[in-house]
Amino acid sequence: MLRPYLVHVDGNFAHLSLKTGVTALDGTGSPVSTIGIAPVSTLPGASSLAFSGYAVDCTPAGATFAPALSLVFTFTGDEWAALLDGADGDSTQLVVHGYDAATGAWTACPTSVNAAAGTVTASVNHFSTYALFIEEPAKPPVTTGPTPTVPAAAATTAVPPPPAETGEIPFVWIALAVLVAAALAGGYFFWRRRR
Numbered sequence: 001m002l003r004p005y006l007v008h009v010d011g012n013f014a015h016l017s018l019k020t021g022v023t024a025l026d027g028t029g030s031p032v033s034t035i036g037i038a039p040v041s042t043l044p045g046a047s048s049l050a051f052s053g054y055a056v057d058c059t060p061a062g063a064t065f066a067p068a069l070s071l072v073f074t075f076t077g078d079e080w081a082a083l084l085d086g087a088d089g090d091s092t093q094l095v096v097h098g099y100d101a102a103t104g105a106w107t108a109c110p111t112s113v114n115a116a117a118g119t120v121t122a123s124v125n126h127f128s129t130y131a132l133f134i135e136e137p138a139k140p141p142v143t144t145g146p147t148p149t150v151p152a153a154a155a156t157t158a159v160p161p162p163p164a165e166t167g168e169i170p171f172v173w174i175a176l177a178v179l180v181a182a183a184l185a186g187g188y189f190f191w192r193r194r195r
Helices: 077-086 152-156 171-194
Strands: 005-008 014-018 023-025 036-039 050-059 064-074 094-100 105-108 111-114 119-126 129-134
Touching (some): 014 036, 014 050, 050 064, 050 077, 094 111, 094 119
Antiparallel strands (some): 005 014, 036 050, 050 129, 094 105, 111 119
């Protein structure tokens, strides 16, 4: 591209921004001579995300760009308010995905949001169908019941597990019994001697 171009969709809710120095090639590797962008009302494949109602077809299909182009969705104040209402007021949930016809899957594009300007911009390096979706926010893990608290001292003190019962008397108990018996015998002998 020798100079920058803006290509608008009918209704002006989206446009492509081609900067100077972009290499644009069609599916055969030849330079792209025309570029088109048109609104889409029906998505080509299902997505697990909530569709915002805004989508475009960028043509010619298979065209590639280096560096990437900017696909910008621009909204009026009322459209932006409605869009944010669908995103629970969180503009970070807005993301542009491109459709991959070969796999039948939607893939996230690098997306930036300018809430003050009411725009959502995606970086695209090839032409396809692009749609604006609303992602669900990450939900914290669900816990049931109160969380038990462990005192700090107990948390740092390791208590060995009790010995497994084998049906035999453990050596530790035998040694302890011998020590107790020796202490009692020594105490008795000492008492007898003092008398």
